[in-house]
Amino acid sequence: MPGSCAVCGQPSSSICGGCKRLFYCSKEHQKLHWMKEHKGCCRAVYKLEQNDRLGRYLIASENISKGDVIFYESPLIVGPKTVTVPVCLGCHNVCNMDNYHECDGCGFPLCSPQCQVSDNHVDECYQMMKSNYRIKMDSKKKKNNDDNNGGGKEIFYFPIVPLRCILLKGKKNSEKYKKIMNLESHYDDRINKPLFDLYKKNVADFIRERLKMDDVDEKEILTITGILDTNAFEIVKNNVKLRGLYNVSSMLSHDCKPNTKHSFLQPDMTIVVTATRDIKSGELITATYTQTFWNTLSRREHLKTIKCFDCVCERCSDPSELGTYAGAIRCSKCTMTSDKNSVENCYVIPVDPLNSNSVWKCMNCQREMSHKQIKMGNDNLKNELTKSNVKTVTGLEEFLIKYGVYENGVLHSNNYHVVQVKHALIRLIGNTDGYTYSDISDDLLDRKIIYCQELLDFVDVVDPEYSNIRGEILNELQSSIVVQTKRQYNNDKITKQEAQSNLQNALNILKQVMEILKFDLNPQDFEKKILSLSKELDEE
Known part of the structure; x- marks a missing residue:
């Protein structure tokens, strides 16, 4: 069952029709809860509005705190793609x-x-x-x-x-x-x-x-x-x-920096929509219909092709994508001629990001590139990433070295190709055959932690706080910190006090992950991990 009865805690799939935020196992328990305490607070925290620009959309009818459930909803239909x-x-x-x-x-x-x-x-x-x-x-x-x-x-x-x-x-x-x-x-x-x-x-x-x-x-x-x-x-x-x-969920407006996330509860695929950050009363309630790690060109093309609208959100409207430079490439002219200090600003970005045919221009020397040149370059990189040898840890890291790590790399360190490769790496390292934590070297473990930290810096701008993607990255980070700390302590590279501090940091991250991903991962597994890590902390 997707939820627990608000009265007895038993599994239930019956959602309160008023607030859409509670479950009940029976009408009797719903009536009991209504009379006891729910009557005064049984109301939806959103309301449906409509205008010519957005069509139908949802706004917050009261202040909503990050992590709060906005509503549960049963599906109208579910099936295969x-x-x-x-x-x-x-x-x-x-x-x-x-x-x-x-x-x-x-x-x-x-x-x-x-x-x-x-x-x-x-x-x-x-x-x-x-x-x-x-x-x-x-x-x-x-x-x-x-x-x-x-x-x-x-x-x-x-x-x-x-x-x-x-x-x-x-x-x-x-x-x-x-x-x-x-x-x-x-x-x-x-x-x-x-x-x-x-x-x-x-x-x-x-x-x-x-x-x-x-x-x-x-x-x-x-x-x-x-x-x-x-x-x-x-x-x-x-x-x-x-x-x-889903009926109500379909009214969520799109934004490339959304303020909600959604999860699905088995077995009937009830959707639960939760706030990823604080939402003020009267504020638009938004979700993303595309991929967080894509650049503006890719996101807008996908939304136009599949969803039939042109996104004009804050992230899409900003040539720098909120300072992440997810679409930026390094200017080859400046890289060859500029001094080291000015290379930091030698990135080519679109003049008008809301125009797919926009000219792209270097922030430093003003050199221009056509949208066709940019598209061809991105397509070539996509094709390279589809090759089988690039889908391995070694192949992915070689891609980073070739295009996105060193000072003269072709891509910005936050370019969407680089970010997607780092995301693939943190999923592979420590979790796949030949690359489990017992298999990998200290150097590769250290690099995974760096990849996690760099991804968090990116996500904290475009999908911050309680987003699922941030929870996933934090989960990979904390497990890597635990392994790294044990290795360093066993090899006398850190003191007992430093080890305890690192494990406490990992424990704090794990608790945060449990709160963020409470609808997506088994809470009992997290409780066991927290208990185990707490025990290790006491024993250190």
Whole structure:
């Protein structure tokens, strides 16, 4: 169950309809809590507004403190992404193609016979049976085995979520369908785009012709695909990427420096939206629809292509990206001719960051570069990072040495390519075969700590305080500090007092991580780590 009853603490999935911040296991406990204490404070901390520029949006109706839950919300629909590894349509876990249950009705791979009768799957399965449509498992399984050892991306899932939306119509939960159709689709903006034609072929034509649902209008189906692309949240469940639609959550305005984060509670994927920093009454409540580590060019292109709007937030409007210089490259002319002190300002940034065709100019010598030159350079670096040899710890560090570490590196130390590489490194070092903490050298451990600290400096500007990405980096930092401290103390490189100070620092960080990631990681695991670290601290 996603939450705990506010009265007895038992698992519950029933959300208070008034404040949307509490769970109850029964109506009796909800009434009891209402009479005892909740009556005076049962109200939402947000309200829905609307204007021509933003459409519908949420603002804080009172002051909200960082870490506070703003609301919980159950999904309108959840399902696999359009292109995905094989996923069980019943429980949404990865389907083991060497040992799966073939659905008796439609032939889709499932985890077990129990998943065949899951509420998630029964309606779509019935529709496929009724139209005599069935997945050909032999050819599908062969493709899986030939492609990435059975984990290949499949297009069979393209129409599943749109179909699930359509099948809500006319049922007892048709209110969900009405809420879905009331969300923004940007239909007119999507016509004649390549993705629109892809959806027409793989979704609309499939539903109307293969599933014999010709009573469903093509525009209705393509409106739903637009609604999904505009509003769906990516959900990661047991290493599977899903997507889900939520009504209130879809009203969160986008900002590249948001003031909220969201997490998903299993098993039903209830979303919990929490404040990452203090939000004042009347302030816009925002989320990010793109990637924190991307530069302005990449973020705005993604938002325009998928979400159909031009972002004009503070970060996008600033040529320096709030002083991070996430898109900046070093001016080759200044690097060769300037003295060491002036090289610090020899970075090329856009003159008008809200114009994708803007000229780029060196902050020092005013030398200009075209947007085409910048794009070509970024594309070349992206291509280099996709090479298999660059995906290793050694390959990633060589990329940093080549482009982004030393004084004459091509990229700013916060350039988004560099930042993404450092993020990949802190995930790999200490956590993967051949690079566990017992495997790595002191020097590599020291470098991981530096990478963590540099990433924190970046994140503290663009997604600070209680953001999930900051919590993840802090978690990697504290575990590295513990290992480093033990090594240094055992090798007589630091005193007992210094070791205790370092471990106390790690413990403080771990407690902060537990608070930030309380909805994303198992709290019992954190409690065990805190207890273990506290014990070590006492024994030092």
